[in-house]
Amino acid sequence: MKVMVGGTFDPLHDGHKRLLTRSFELAGPEGQVVIGLTTDSFASRKTHPIHPFAEREADLEKFITGAISTHALQKKYATRWEIEPLGDRYGSALDTDFDAIVVSEETLPVAVEINKLRRERKLRKVDIHQITCVLAEDGRWISSTRIWRGEIDIHGHLIQTHSHV
Template identity: 70%
Template sequence: MKVMVGGTFDPLHDGHKKLIDRSFDIAGEKGCVIIGLSGDEFAHRKSHPIRPFEERKKDLLDFLYSKNYPAKWSIEGLEDRFGSTLNADFDAIVVSEETFPTAVEINKLRKEKKMKKVDIHQITCVLAEDGRWISSTRIWKGEIDSHGSLIGSSGED
């Protein structure tokens, strides 16, 4: 099965890792996962600083190699929220609760183009210690680390 997943992945946190793991689970051993990584210009729409594409790609590659997934995979740059999903032949897209509406829109636009609908697999967001979502914004603000542990919660400066 050919699966697509995308994101800015900065910093790469446990929620992103769950998203990527699920993509490989769905693809299966003989499948393929296309990972869209936001390009620098597109990524700067975020409300927090974003490291350059090549630095984010290195972290993503380090994670992928550490997992030794059996499926094939590739990384492509994303210059908008759709990437190649409106032109590529693939079977499924994996999204978070936050990005589910984009996947629905992708299927709508694919239908208008007379392309086959793709399966949407939504993961639940990974929760931090405080029960709120792990997010890059919260990490950049210094509220939590990439695993969702609270920072500075001991009352000390």
């Protein structure tokens, strides 16, 4: 199965890891995962700073290849994979032949829009697989914005700030 997933992945946190892991699980050992990684210009619309594309790409590769070398995940991550630049909300998902897209609760509307636009182009719709967002210790979603603000770390642990009153 060919699976697509996309994002900025900065910083790469436990929610992103769940999204990527689910993508590899769906694709299976004989499948393929295409990871759309936002370009620097597209990512610049974010409200917080973004690391350069090359750094974010290296972090993704390190996570995926690290998972491959972990014995329990060897079979799961035997899947072929590639990272492609994502210059807009859709990337190659409007024209490429693929089977499924993996999204979070936050990005589900984009996947629905992709299927609508694919239908208009006379292409078959793809299956949408939505993961649940990973919650931080405070019960709210782990997000890059919250990490950049210094509220939580990449695992959702609250960062204690010491205020002197």
